Amino acid sequence: MTGDKKRKRTGVMEAKEADKVKEVEKPKAESKEEKQEPRPKRTKQKVERYFDKKEKTQETGTSIQSTGPSNSKSEKKKTNKRRARPIYVLKISSIPYGFFEKQLLKYFLQFGQVIRVRVSRNKKTGNHRGWAYVGFDDKTVAEIAAETMDGYLMFNKRLSCRVMDAPPLCMKSGPRLVSVPSKRGTTIKDAKKRLKQQTEQNETKAQKRRSKSLEAAQLRLKAAGIEYDLPVPSSSKEKPQK
Structure with a gap:
C-alpha cells in the first residue's frame, strides 16, 4: 500500500510540474508571434501628416515650408551671412x-567685447609699424x-x-589674435634673393635707378649753389669688345 501511495504522489507532482512548464512556454510563444507581425511603416504616417497639413493650409490660406535639408548653394550662403558678426574697426x-x-x-x-586685434608689422623683420586695428561688436562702444x-x-x-x-x-575674418611672423625664415629668404646672380635685365633696371637718384642729387646741389659733378654709375659686368 505504501508503494502505491508513493507512486500516486509522484505522478501528481509530475503532472503539476508539466502544467507549470506549459503555462510558462505559452507567453513566450505569443511574444515571438507578436514580434514576427509586420509593423506599420513610418513613411505612410509622414505622408498622411503632410496631406493633413496641406488641407489645413488650403483652408487657412497659409503656405507650407519644407522641413527637409536644403542643398542649394544660395541657401548656404544666406546662412553663412547670417552667422557673420558685424565688426566696427x-x-x-x-x-x-x-x-x-x-x-x-x-x-x-575695458570698453566692451573685442572681436579681433591686428598690429601692422613688417613681413621681413616682424617689427611693428606703429599702428593697429581693434574690432568691436558694437558701434557705440567703438565710438566711445x-x-x-x-x-x-x-x-x-x-x-x-x-x-x-x-x-x-x-x-x-580670422582668429582673435595672430602670431607674430618669425624673423629667421624671412631673413634667410632675403639673403638668398641678394646672393642670387643678377641677370642682364635686373642689372639694367638697377643702373637706371642709380642714374635717376644721381640726377636728383645733382639738381639738389645746383639749387643749393654747389658746383660738383657726381660720378656716373658703371655696370659691374664689362661688355665684350667687338
Missing part, C-alpha cells in the same frame, strides 16, 4: 613700442573708445584713434 596710430596684440586686447576689453583714446598720451607718444567707415580685409 578702430584704427590706432602712433602706438609706442611694447604695446602689441595682447596688450591692446587687455587694454581695450575712439573719443576717450584720441589724443591720449602714452609713453611720450600721443595716440590718434578714429572709427573706420568699412573694415579692412584683415579684420573681416
Whole structure:
C-alpha cells in the first residue's frame, strides 16, 4: 500500500510540474508571434501628416515650408551671412613700442567685447609699424573708445584713434589674435634673393635707378649753389669688345 501511495504522489507532482512548464512556454510563444507581425511603416504616417497639413493650409490660406535639408548653394550662403558678426574697426596710430596684440586686447576689453586685434608689422623683420586695428561688436562702444583714446598720451607718444567707415580685409575674418611672423625664415629668404646672380635685365633696371637718384642729387646741389659733378654709375659686368 505504501508503494502505491508513493507512486500516486509522484505522478501528481509530475503532472503539476508539466502544467507549470506549459503555462510558462505559452507567453513566450505569443511574444515571438507578436514580434514576427509586420509593423506599420513610418513613411505612410509622414505622408498622411503632410496631406493633413496641406488641407489645413488650403483652408487657412497659409503656405507650407519644407522641413527637409536644403542643398542649394544660395541657401548656404544666406546662412553663412547670417552667422557673420558685424565688426566696427578702430584704427590706432602712433602706438609706442611694447604695446602689441595682447596688450591692446587687455587694454581695450575695458570698453566692451573685442572681436579681433591686428598690429601692422613688417613681413621681413616682424617689427611693428606703429599702428593697429581693434574690432568691436558694437558701434557705440567703438565710438566711445575712439573719443576717450584720441589724443591720449602714452609713453611720450600721443595716440590718434578714429572709427573706420568699412573694415579692412584683415579684420573681416580670422582668429582673435595672430602670431607674430618669425624673423629667421624671412631673413634667410632675403639673403638668398641678394646672393642670387643678377641677370642682364635686373642689372639694367638697377643702373637706371642709380642714374635717376644721381640726377636728383645733382639738381639738389645746383639749387643749393654747389658746383660738383657726381660720378656716373658703371655696370659691374664689362661688355665684350667687338
